[in-house]
Amino acid sequence: xxxxNRTTVTAALIYANGPIHIGHLxxxxxxxxxxxxxxxxxxxxxxxxxxxxxxxxxxxxxxxxEGKTPQQVVDHYYEVIKNSFAEFGISFDIYGRTSDPVHxxxxxxxxxxxxxxxxxxxETTNQFFDESANQFxxxxxIIGECPSCHQPGAYGDQCEKCGTTLSPTELINPKSTLSxxxxxxxxxxxxxxxxxxxxxxxxxxxxxxxEWKSNVAGQVKSWLQExxxxxAMTRDLNWGVPIPLEGTEGKVxxxxxxxxxxxxxxxxxxxxxxxxxxxxxDSRIVHFIGKDNIVFHCLIFPAMCMxxxxxxxxxxxxxxxxxxxxxDKISTSxxxxxxxxxxxxxxxxxxxxxxYTLTAxxxxxxxxxxxxxxYQTKNNSELVAIxxxxxxxxxxxxxxxxxxxxxxxxxxTGLEESLIKAVKEIPSSLSNALxxxxxxxxxxxxMEIARIGNKYLAEAEPWKLIKTEPEKAATVLNYAVxxxxxxxxxxxxxxxxxxxxxxxxxxxxxxxxxxxxxFNVIAEGQKLENPGLLFEKIEDEVIQKQIAKLxxxxxxxxxxxxxxxxxxxxxxFDDFLKMDLRVGQIVDAISVEKSKKLLQLxxxxxxxxxxxxxxxxxxxxxxxxxxRQITFLANLAPRKIMGVExxxxxxxxxxxxxELVFLSPSSPVWNGGKIS
Ligand SMILES: [Zn+2]
Numbered sequence: 001x002x003x004x005n006r007t008t009v010t011a012a013l014i015y016a017n018g019p020i021h022i023g024h025l026x027x028x029x030x031x032x033x034x035x036x037x038x039x040x041x042x043x044x045x046x047x048x049x050x051x052x053x054x055x056x057x058x059x060x061x062x063x064x065x066e067g068k069t070p071q072q073v074v075d076h077y078y079e080v081i082k083n084s085f086a087e088f089g090i091s092f093d094i095y096g097r098t099s100d101p102v103h104x105x106x107x108x109x110x111x112x113x114x115x116x117x118x119x120x121x122x123e124t125t126n127q128f129f130d131e132s133a134n135q136f137x138x139x140x141x142i143i144g145e146c147p148s149c150h151q152p153g154a155y156g157d158q159c160e161k162c163g164t165t166l167s168p169t170e171l172i173n174p175k176s177t178l179s180x181x182x183x184x185x186x187x188x189x190x191x192x193x194x195x196x197x198x199x200x201x202x203x204x205x206x207x208x209x210x211e212w213k214s215n216v217a218g219q220v221k222s223w224l225q226e227x228x229x230x231x232a233m234t235r236d237l238n239w240g241v242p243i244p245l246e247g248t249e250g251k252v253x254x255x256x257x258x259x260x261x262x263x264x265x266x267x268x269x270x271x272x273x274x275x276x277x278x279x280x281x282d283s284r285i286v287h288f289i290g291k292d293n294i295v296f297h298c299l300i301f302p303a304m305c306m307x308x309x310x311x312x313x314x315x316x317x318x319x320x321x322x323x324x325x326x327x328d329k330i331s332t333s334x335x336x337x338x339x340x341x342x343x344x345x346x347x348x349x350x351x352x353x354x355x356y357t358l359t360a361x362x363x364x365x366x367x368x369x370x371x372x373x374x375y376q377t378k379n380n381s382e383l384v385a386i387x388x389x390x391x392x393x394x395x396x397x398x399x400x401x402x403x404x405x406x407x408x409x410x411x412x413t414g415l416e417e418s419l420i421k422a423v424k425e426i427p428s429s430l431s432n433a434l435x436x437x438x439x440x441x442x443x444x445x446x447m448e449i450a451r452i453g454n455k456y457l458a459e460a461e462p463w464k465l466i467k468t469e470p471e472k473a474a475t476v477l478n479y480a481v482x483x484x485x486x487x488x489x490x491x492x493x494x495x496x497x498x499x500x501x502x503x504x505x506x507x508x509x510x511x512x513x514x515x516x517x518x519f520n521v522i523a524e525g526q527k528l529e530n531p532g533l534l535f536e537k538i539e540d541e542v543i544q545k546q547i548a549k550l551x552x553x554x555x556x557x558x559x560x561x562x563x564x565x566x567x568x569x570x571x572x573f574d575d576f577l578k579m580d581l582r583v584g585q586i587v588d589a590i591s592v593e594k595s596k597k598l599l600q601l602x603x604x605x606x607x608x609x610x611x612x613x614x615x616x617x618x619x620x621x622x623x624x625x626x627x628r629q630i631t632f633l634a635n636l637a638p639r640k641i642m643g644v645e646x647x648x649x650x651x652x653x654x655x656x657x658x659e660l661v662f663l664s665p666s667s668p669v670w671n672g673g674k675i676s
Contacts, residue, residue: 008285012289013098014052017059017061026323028319053098056259103261120191136237141176144173167232196229202302202303203224285316286316290321321368353375357375375543379538387487390450390480391484391502402477404528406522415456486521502534581651582606583629585630605672633651
């Protein structure tokens with residue numbers, strides 16, 4: 001860091017098409033905020049930039065779904081997102097928007113410079129077009145099977161399952177999300193950035209950063225190994241930054257072209273010195289993002305900046321992996337998430353408890369899992385039992401015995417010496433962890449001060465000394481107050497609300513990083529103001545309520561997302577009568593050799609035992625079905641399947657989880673009974 005005089009910290013621009021959940025916070029906003037608060041506390045020059053990404057197909061799709069204009073959607077969510085970040089203590093210096101005219105101007109200037117210097121390839125290519133919607137299908141307007149991991153429902157620009165970046169024509173069985181129809185190919189002109197021409201420079205750039213996190217370096221290297229291809233920087237779409245060229249109506253800049261420029265345009269709205277933060281060699285750029293944005297920040301945006309020539313490349317891109325929730329992937333469409341705006345309402349004044357838990361469970365090197373049980377444990381066993389307990393004991397004793405004034409200390413004993421020594425080692429470990437983006441470790445170091453404080457009070461027992469050795473008691477409590485100040489400074493990046501309470505209680509105002517370990521930072525005789533209990537125990541009922549809420553909303557979403565198949569064409573009563581539906585009983589069942597799906601059943605139809613092959617082997621074992629009464633179609637023409645003649649068909653329905661369910665009579669019926 002020594003060559004740099006200032007730091008430009010960015011946190012991912014989130015699409016303004018929905019609220020914030022814990023996965024977003026843990027993925028990039030919270031680590032970014034911790035990092036920035038740490039730099040500020042060190043009196044380093046730093047700016048913290050983020051905002052909403054208001055272009056791109058996710059916005060237009062949301063607008064279509066809700067019957068609104070894209071502008072209405074982004075206006076609404078910009079406010080929701082901005083407010084919940086502010087309430088949660090994410091301390092952006094500016095929270096901007098990419099629909100801002102300033103952003104349009106700067107993005108267009110960027111594009112125009114590249115265009116005029118011949119940095120793009122103009123190419124007419126065949127793009128998917130939805131004939132019924134009369135629209136080209138950019139990015140997320142097209143879904144299909146991922147060619148890499150074969151997950152269905154991968155988007156035209158990216159597979160969310162395996163993270164592969166795609167172009168729409170690579171999808172297997174592509175479908176338009178507008179009409180559900182298979183699209184046709186139609187020629188259209190777009191401007192491509194020839195990433196292949198920047199391959200060598202990008203390789204050098206990546207190689208010059210051996211300090212990048214292994215998850216980031218791994219993804220970037222696998223991209224480079226595959227070989228970069230030209231990538232379209234424009235789209236056939238009506239929502240976005242218009243291409244600043246004649247005759248390009250109906251086309252806009254690709255959202256991943258203009259979004260990273262958003263960091264720059266937002267900086268320009270924050271300060272007149274914006275160019276220094278992006279162009280000066282002694283400015284250090286750090287992008288905090290989630291793992292799905294790695295390629296855009298480590299390869300595509302750097303290639304754009306290289307092509308442009310004026311901008312510095314990022315020095316660090318400390319991307320996190322994903323956070324899961326209760327063992328399952330966080331999902332907006334299944335409503336499997338803890339939403340920040342709901343948390344803030346349901347847990348008033350508990351921002352720091354969530355900040356603490358999310359940091360302790362941060363997905364720094366691999367995916368992690370948030371559980372409400374962990375949240376409860378972190379609160380009750382760490383925040384209440386360690387931090388809250390230590391601070392409370394110190395303040396209560398001083399209130400009671402010293403009229404809320406910091407007592408006078410005299411020469412310490414061995415206990416104080418080892419205390420000073422223990423705290424002295426913390427700032428460097430803490431700084432080291434923070435500067436290397438190891439926020440989980442850093443939190444442990446910061447909390448260590450509270451642990452030391454607890455241990456110190458337990459060993460020194462000032463409550464006993466007050467009567468027997470008052471000078472010694474005063475000394476212990478003076479040291480305890482100094483420790484409260486140290487913990488307030490060390491925890492400020494993580495728990496800013498708690499730290500502010502402590503600074504107020506100490507009458508000190510915010511303190512600098514350098515005061516950690518300074519045992520004279522709070523003056524003797526200083527009036528203290530007991531902050532009361534910093535944290536309260538969270539009971540089981542509260543946790544169970546949250547888990548029940550999650551389960552319920554998931555169930556509701558699943559039911560809502562369930563598509564009831566359309567009713568078939570009307571049939572006549574006579575046609576219905578032709579079908580002979582009966583009740584029978586499975587008397588024997590065996591697996592069919594070489595078939596994963598089929599069971600060979602013997603069904604008692606009241607007259608004889610007939611053989612029916614049924615595709616239920618993946619749902620039932622032969623033993624499970626023997627003895628069951630079932631319904632079957634008795635007069636279906638016999639068919640030979642895998643060499644066995646099947647005489648009829650068992651009727652099945654699909655259960656809630658996609659499992660198969662027999663249609664059995666609600667009370668026993670004689671075998672061969674007719675259904676009508
Ligand atoms: Zn995939």
